[in-house]
Amino acid sequence: MAFTxxxxxxxxxxxxxxxxxxxxxxxxxxxxxxxxMKHELWMAKYARIxxxxxxxxxxxxxxxxxxxxxx
Numbered sequence: 655m656a657f658t659x660x661x662x663x664x665x666x667x668x669x670x671x672x673x674x675x676x677x678x679x680x681x682x683x684x685x686x687x688x689x690x691m692k693h694e695l696w697m698a699k700y701a702r703i704x705x706x707x708x709x710x711x712x713x714x715x716x717x718x719x720x721x722x723x724x725x
Contacts (some may be wrong), residue, residue, distance in 0.1 A: 659698050660695060660698060663691065663694045663695070663698075689716075689717055689720065690713070692716075692720065693712075693713050693716045693717075696716065
């Protein structure tokens, strides 16, 4: 059975989030993991591929945009 990119990412995020309970601030870790999942799905949807530190920079912009839309 072949997994799509979205499923592989969701499985990976589940593993990361599962360990978040051990974190001092699990809520923040969960929010960050959720935001990272949204960003990965957005990247897959729009076929975005980043190199080097560009992904980190674009992730920060993505988070700001998501937060800005909620207000």
